[in-house]
Amino acid sequence: MSSISKRFSTLALSFFVLQTSVVFADATRGKSLYESRCVGCHSIDANRVGPAHRGVVGRKVGGVADFDYSPALKGSKLVWDEQLLQRWLINPEALIPGQRMGYSVSDAKDRTDLVDYLQTQK
């Protein structure tokens, strides 16, 4: 394959990935999912059974000052970003053993939309 072809292929692949992300990430749907699945324990602006979610993206794991985290989360050095939130929602215990959240989201589209919604809650 020529150099130009390789570059074109890379560009096309990048565009596809970008296109996929833009098309399928749906914060509005994510909000609906959040209302049906997360509000049992969480709120955007208040600590309840789980910590408040506003500003979660970019925040240190276990970083809400006045929330009583598990030692596992309190001692984590990780910082929440899109990828880490995705991994967390797939299986919290696998990501940070000893944490307390038993909730997981098996569907990739649901995870993407939830994370997209959380990213809007700055």
Add this chain to the structure above:
Amino acid sequence: MKLVVQSALSRRNFLATTTLLSAGTVALLAGNTALAQGLATNPSADVGILNVALGLEHEAINAYQLGAGSGLLQKPVLDIAVSFQSHHKQHRDALIATIQKLGGRPVEEKKLDEYAKALNAAALKSQGDVLDLAARLELGATNAYLGVIPAFKDAALAKVAARLAADEAMHWTILTNALGRPLPASALSFGA
């Protein structure tokens, strides 16, 4: 008539790791302590998950307390709210007993003021506001307990979760009716 179109979106909930709950825990929740004592358990994992559920029950009890004490609820809605609160107290007591049997320390109830702040009780200005808050919490609890069921290998644990979910779904249904909202347009609207 306005139709409420229930989302077909998945509502699997926070207790999805309930495979960690042992058969012994199931027996305790089901009131069969003799059976529970004869079964191996995984206390630390069980206690953590049960304490999350207990936290939800504490919050529900206090939410109804806030509603009942608000002066916004009229009879017979007030009586129904108090009745629902008593159900949550029974859930709480069962969870506490189970956690203690497993050697754990039940998570403590917070002060009413803390729940009021977290649930933004100051914004409640009418009976409808109170009922709407209660309905949201009951739906969350319903889906939480339903979320347990697919992970079960033990049919007895699935049954316990289903019984808890049934109580919460019953609450949500009555509250929705009291709010004058129509029933879900589609079947299978819970726990999807």
